[in-house]
Structure formats: structure tokens, C-alpha cells
Amino acid sequence: MAVHETTENAKTTAARTPNRGLRWLRRHIITIAGLCTLGYLILPNIVVMVFSFNKPNGRFNYQWQRFSTDAWSDPCGVADLCGSLGLSLQIALWATIGATVLGTMIAFALARYRFRARSGVNTLIFLPMAMPEVVMAASLATLFLNMGIQFGFWTILIAHIMFCLSFVVTAVKARVMSMDPRLEQAAQDLYASPVQTFLRVTLPIAAPGIASGALLSFALSFDDFIITNFNAGSTVTFPMFVWGSAQRGTPVQINVIGTAMFLVAVLCVVVGQLAGKRRKRS
Amino acid sequence: MTKTATPQSSGGDVRLQGISKTYGSFTAVHPLDLTVPAGSFFALLGASGCGKTTTLRMIAGLEEPTTGTVELSGQDVTVLPPYKRQVNTVFQNYALFPHLDIYENVAFGLRRRGIKSVKKQVEEMLDLVQLGPMARRKPQQLSGGQQQRVAVARALINHPQVLLLDEPLGALDLKLRRQMQLELKRIQTEVGITFVHVTHDQEEAMTMADTVAVMNGGRVEQLGAPADLYENPATTFVANFLGTSNLIEAEVVEAGGEELLLKAGDAKLRLPAGRCSASARTGEKVLAGVRPEKVALKHTDDAGAITEGHNRLPGRIKDASFIGVSTQYVIEVPGLGELAVYEQNIERDGRLVPGAEIVLHWNPAHTFGLDAAQDIQAGADLDEEAA
Numbered sequence: 219m220a221v222h223e224t225t226e227n228a229k230t231t232a233a234r235t236p237n238r239g240l241r242w243l244r245r246h247i248i249t250i251a252g253l254c255t256l257g258y259l260i261l262p263n264i265v266v267m268v269f270s271f272n273k274p275n276g277r278f279n280y281q282w283q284r285f286s287t288d289a290w291s292d293p294c295g296v297a298d299l300c301g302s303l304g305l306s307l308q309i310a311l312w313a314t315i316g317a318t319v320l321g322t323m324i325a326f327a328l329a330r331y332r333f334r335a336r337s338g339v340n341t342l343i344f345l346p347m348a349m350p351e352v353v354m355a356a357s358l359a360t361l362f363l364n365m366g367i368q369f370g371f372w373t374i375l376i377a378h379i380m381f382c383l384s385f386v387v388t389a390v391k392a393r394v395m396s397m398d399p400r401l402e403q404a405a406q407d408l409y410a411s412p413v414q415t416f417l418r419v420t421l422p423i424a425a426p427g428i429a430s431g432a433l434l435s436f437a438l439s440f441d442d443f444i445i446t447n448f449n450a451g452s453t454v455t456f457p458m459f460v461w462g463s464a465q466r467g468t469p470v471q472i473n474v475i476g477t478a479m480f481l482v483a484v485l486c487v488v489v490g491q492l493a494g495k496r497r498k499r500s
Numbered sequence: 501m502t503k504t505a506t507p508q509s510s511g512g513d514v515r516l517q518g519i520s521k522t523y524g525s526f527t528a529v530h531p532l533d534l535t536v537p538a539g540s541f542f543a544l545l546g547a548s549g550c551g552k553t554t555t556l557r558m559i560a561g562l563e564e565p566t567t568g569t570v571e572l573s574g575q576d577v578t579v580l581p582p583y584k585r586q587v588n589t590v591f592q593n594y595a596l597f598p599h600l601d602i603y604e605n606v607a608f609g610l611r612r613r614g615i616k617s618v619k620k621q622v623e624e625m626l627d628l629v630q631l632g633p634m635a636r637r638k639p640q641q642l643s644g645g646q647q648q649r650v651a652v653a654r655a656l657i658n659h660p661q662v663l664l665l666d667e668p669l670g671a672l673d674l675k676l677r678r679q680m681q682l683e684l685k686r687i688q689t690e691v692g693i694t695f696v697h698v699t700h701d702q703e704e705a706m707t708m709a710d711t712v713a714v715m716n717g718g719r720v721e722q723l724g725a726p727a728d729l730y731e732n733p734a735t736t737f738v739a740n741f742l743g744t745s746n747l748i749e750a751e752v753v754e755a756g757g758e759e760l761l762l763k764a765g766d767a768k769l770r771l772p773a774g775r776c777s778a779s780a781r782t783g784e785k786v787l788a789g790v791r792p793e794k795v796a797l798k799h800t801d802d803a804g805a806i807t808e809g810h811n812r813l814p815g816r817i818k819d820a821s822f823i824g825v826s827t828q829y830v831i832e833v834p835g836l837g838e839l840a841v842y843e844q845n846i847e848r849d850g851r852l853v854p855g856a857e858i859v860l861h862w863n864p865a866h867t868f869g870l871d872a873a874q875d876i877q878a879g880a881d882l883d884e885e886a887a
Contacts, residue, residue: 398593398595400591400592400593400595401595401597401598403562403582403589403591403595404589404591404595404596404597405597405608406561406562406581406582406583407560407561407562407582407583407587407588407589407655408583408588408608408609408612408654408655408658409583409609409612409613409658410583410608410612411583411612414612415583418608418612419597419599422599423597423598423599425599
């Protein structure tokens with residue numbers, strides 16, 4: 219190839235230009251593809267961000283009119299928006315705690331012990347990830363109805379913990395399975411009682427798996443709509459509020475909340491990366 | 501049992517009585533009695549799967565013996581969990597805590613025993629293993645040899661009565677292994693703690709240990725000082741696993757005196773009666789053994805110059821390989837098979853090339869006798885595998 223190119227270059231100078239362009243493309247094609255994908259992923263967020271500074275004429279925030287910070291200076295200006303946001307955050311927090319604690323324990327049991335129901339539990343844990351959400355939502359609602367349970371905060375929380383569990387179990391189990399069992403033996407050999415061994419060695423080593431399970435749970439619970447909608451009764455979470463308002467007109471405040479969530483998430487990732495880098499350097 | 505060790509505490513002895521371990525129908529360790537004297541460097545040597553690591557783990561408390569008792573310094577610890585035993589282990593592949601830095605790895609044992617001011621002790625220990633500047637690094641940032649030293653420091657800082665080492669040098673390359681062997685021996689002499697070292701490397705065991713127990717198939721084949729085991733192997737396994745041995749099937753033709761007279765093929769061999777571990781009455785079969793480096797070669801033309809009274813066997817050089825310090829010959833002896841001879845390269849006889857007719861000879865005092873009822877090849881191929 220190289221030889222071929224040099225002879226061609228020697229022949230004509232005119233052929234050089236397209237050739238050079240091709241070579242440039244060949245060298246940068248991966249970067250270009252990467253940037254395109256990144257743009258594809260990030261563009262919706264940018265649109266949301268830009269429209270949070272819009273001042274729409276009607277009730278719908280679909281067309282750019284003019285720049286304004288009205289929505290940013292009064293994010294709770296729409297009735298019920300901040301209430302539903304608070305409820306969603308509350309549910310996400312409790313669902314994360316519940317699913318992480320239960321899921322971690324299940325993961326340890328599945329990774330460490332051989333018991334009769336082990337394969338059965340493994341399948342059950344996988345089900346919420348594989349099953350269509352609507353089906354799960356409807357059957358849960360049927361269950362609650364038949365048991366005569368009042369729909370509301372608690373039914374939503376129970377439903378969220380259920381589907382978050384599988385993600386926590388999967389994340390933690392992978393981490394525990396790859397852990398060298400000799401580390402725990404070494405801890406015991408160095409005078410750590412079983413409780414100390416768990417707190418000082420097992421848990422810190424499993425921590426990244428637990429943390430990623432918890433983060434996933436929070437994100438999944440916060441933006442769940444289908445299951446929540448079936449099991450909420452008259453309670454309104456943030457995704458349900460957005461859905462409801464979309465029928466009647468979308469307030470700019472929704473974009474403000476969306477942008478804020480996006481920025482918080484980005485900030486978390488950046489801080490995490492920096493902390494990791496500094497730890498590696500020292 | 502109190503876990504407060506004084507810094508001056510020296511080693512304790514280990515006494516295993518009738519200890520065994522079975523997994524289902526598989527017996528990993530047959531009932532075993534073993535005493536490791538306080539302050540000694542003791543090696544358990546054997547090929548993989550011989551039960552040496554299981555024995556070590558039973559001393560540490562990581563494995564519960566099926567039968568028998570473990571005593572440390574006269575105290576029965578058989579039912580004590582590992583964290584209540586005053587022993588520490590250097591694990592194979594070290595098992596350093598990846599989430600803690602070197603300093604905290606070394607301080608781990610002290611902190612678990614509730615000792616608050618660990619700084620001085622940790623720094624001293626890191627100096628002992630020459631890793632002071634590495635204190636704040638994570639284990640994965642260290643080389644294999646450095647990780648190995650951290651593992652030793654992490655165990656030794658607790659001043660255990662006994663330090664258990666499970667193939668601690670297995671993951672290192674040859675040169676580093678040699679260096680660490682001397683290092684470990686130095687540390688052991690310095691701190692005076694009893695070391696029990698598990699290894700499959702016979703050279704490592706002989707270099708470092710005062711006493712070596714050779715294990716095979718869940719049993720101790722022989723126990724003794726390295727030189728003793730090498731010079732007077734009691735079984736064909738020990739003879740072949742520790743170095744190389746020439747074993748010759750022979751028949752006792754004359755017994756009763758200080759020397760036995762044997763007949764091997766057409767040749768007559770002499771064997772000191774005291775060096776024959778088998779019963780040797782006239783007419784019985786024994787295995788006469790001799791180490792390759794104890795045997796000398798003479799060209800057939802010079803056979804007259806061989807010292808009177810030496811054992812002799814005629815043969816032909818089949819192969820010769822020059823390896824620097826010595827030349828290793830394979831000699832074909834008619835009727836007896838192949839024998840190995842290692843000659844130091846001091847005065848090389850140019851006629852000693854493959855095909856040459858020669859006479860092997862050695863001082864009868866270097867001959868040892870073994871029971872002929874054993875597998876003559878036992879342990880021979882294991883050694884090659886391990887090396």
C-alpha cells in the first residue's frame with residue numbers, strides 16, 4: 219500500500235489532494251464515529267437544556283421563542299411539580315436502600331452457599347429484568363387489589379424495590395464471585411473475627427459492585443413510569459406528573475428539573491473520576 | 501488463650517498427633533504424627549496433591565482435621581478458629597488486601613487485636629523487609645518479589661509462635677526465588693520464630709530448612725536434616741524426588757559382616773550394612789543406590805588405575821551434555837539399564853565421548869540399600885514436573 223501511494227504521488231500532484239483527504243479520513247475515522255455516537259446520545263439532553271431557557275407563547279414548550287431565565291428563577295412555579303419531585307426522590311431513596319440491602323444479602327447467599335432453592339432463586343431474580351414491564355405492572359396491581367391494599371406510597375415502594383433487586387443482585391454477585399476466597403482466610407488468619415472480616419475485607423472489596431447496584435436502582439426507580447402508574451392510586455410521582463402535564467401543556471420548569479438532574483449526574487461522574495485518578499496517583 | 505504477644509516472644513513448637521483429613525471418600529492426609537521443634541525452620545516437601553498444604557491449613561485452623569489434635573506450645577488448639585491461634589500464614593499468591601495500602605496491610609493484624617499505636621512497629625517491620633518507601637502504595641503497584649515481602653511482613657509483625665508459609669516463592673522467577681530463599685532464611689534467623697514451609701521445590705527445601713519432611717500420597721515418607729535425607733534416603737520416592745539416584749536391582753550373595761556383597765548382573769557390588777534400610781539376608785533382593793555425582797568414569801584402557809576396592813560397572817557412554825560446572829553422562833550398562841553420572845569439569849578426558857567404552861566406579865561407602873519391593877521409578881517424574 220505504501221509503495222503504491224508513493225508511486226502515485228510521484229506521478230501527479232493533482233492526485234495528491236484526494237489521496238491526502240482519504241488518508242486523513244482513514245486515520246480519524248474512529249474519532250469521527252465516536253463523536254457522532256456521543257452527539258447522538260447527548261443531543262436530546264442539549265435540546266432539553268436549551269429549551270429550559272425558552273419563553274413559550276402558549277402552554278407548549280415545543281418552539282423556540284426567546285431567551286428567558288424565568289423558569290430557572292422559579293422552578294416550583296407550577297402547581298404540584300415540586301411535590302411530585304420530592305415524592306419521587308423520596309421513593310427512589312428508600313427503594314435504593316431497600317433493594318441494596320436485600321440485594322446484597324441475596325447476592326452473597328447465591329455466590330457463597332449451595333442450597334436447594336439456589337437455581338430457583340437465580341431464575342426468579344432474573345425475571346423482573348426479562349419480563350415486559352407492563353405485564354409485571356398489571357400483575358402487581360392485581361395482587362395489591364386482591365389483597366385489599368390501599369394504593370399509594372407503600373405500593374409504589376414495594377414495586378420499585380422488587381424490580382431494583384435484580385439489578386443489585388446481578389452487580390454484587392459478579393463482584394463477590396470474582397473475589398479471592400483467600401483474602402477472607404488471610405483476614406481470619408490475622409486475628410479478624412468473622413464480623414470484622416466481613417466489615418474490613420469482604421464489604422470494602424464488594425463495595426464497587428454494591429455502589430453500582432445502588433446507583434442503578436436510584437436511576438431506575440426515579441424515572442419509572444409504567445409500574446408506578448399501575449400501582450400509584452391517586453399518588454403522583456414526577457414521571458407521572460410530566461406525563462399528565464404533557465396532555466395539557468408542558469411547563470418550562472420540567473426542562474429545568476431535567477437539566478438539573480443531568481448536571482448533577484455529570485458532576486457525580488466527574489468527581490468520581492477525579493477521585494479515582496488521584497487515588498491511583500498517590 | 502491471650503493474643504498479646506511480647507516482641508521478644510520466640511517460636512513455639514507444633515505437635516500434630518494422629519491428624520488426618522478426608523473429603524468424602526478421598527483421603528488427603530493419612531493419620532500423621534509430626535513434631536516441629538520451637539525455633540526451627542521446617543519444610544514440608546512433596547509434589548502437588550500430596551497433602552502438604554492441607555496439613556499446613558490444619559495447623560492454621562483454616563481446615564478442620566477429621567481426626568487427631570494440633571498442639572501449639574503445648575496447648576491443644578484443634579477446635580480454635582484461625583483468628584484465635586497464634587500462628588500466621590504467608591499465602592500462596594500472598595492474598596494481600598487490594599483495597600488497603602502496604603502500611604495498612606501490614607498493620608491489619610495489630611489493629612484487629614486492638615493495638616492503637618502501630619506506627620513504630622509497622623515502620624520497623626517495613627524496614628526489616630526493605631519496603632519503607634513503599635508504605636503508601638497499593639499491593640497491585642508492587643512487583644511479585646515486593647508483594648511477597650509485604651506478605652511476610654504482614655504475618656511477622658504479629659510475632660506469631662509459628663509462621664506458616666504456603667509455597668511463598670512459587671510465583672517468582674528463578675533468580676528472585678534464590679534471592680528470597682536467602683532473605684527468608686535471614687529473617688528466620690533474626691526473629692527466631694518457628695517457620696513451617698510448604699514447597700514442591702526440593703532445592704528450596706534443602707537450602708532453607710533445618711528439617712525436611714518428604715510427603716507422598718498423604719503420608720510422610722521420611723523426615724530429617726536435608727543432608728541426611730539426601731545421603732540416606734529411606735524409600736525410592738525420597739531417593740528419586742530429592743535429586744537424582746541411580747537405583748540398581750541386585751541380589752544379596754553374602755551378608756553378616758560390616759559389608760554386604762551384592763550381585764548385579766555380572767558385577768559384584770559392595771554396600772555398607774549400616775546404610776541398607778531393608779532387610780538383607782543372603783538370597784534376598786535389594787536396590788543398591790548411588791548418587792550420580794559420587795560416580796566416576798574411566799576409559800576402559802585406564803581401568804587398571806581404578807582404586808582397589810571400588811565398586812565397578814562396565815558400560816558405554818550413550819550421551820554426554822556439557823552444562824558448565826559439570827558434564828552429565830548417560831551410561832548404558834549391559835543388563836542393568838541406564839545410569840546417570842555427573843562429572844565436574846576439572847580434567848576432561850577427551851576420549852569420554854558418546855560411544856566410548858568406559859568403567860564406572862565409586863567408593864562403596866557411597867552406596868545405599870533400599871527395599872526392592874518398591875516402585876523403582878517412584879518420585880522420578882514428579883521431580884521433573886515440579887522443576
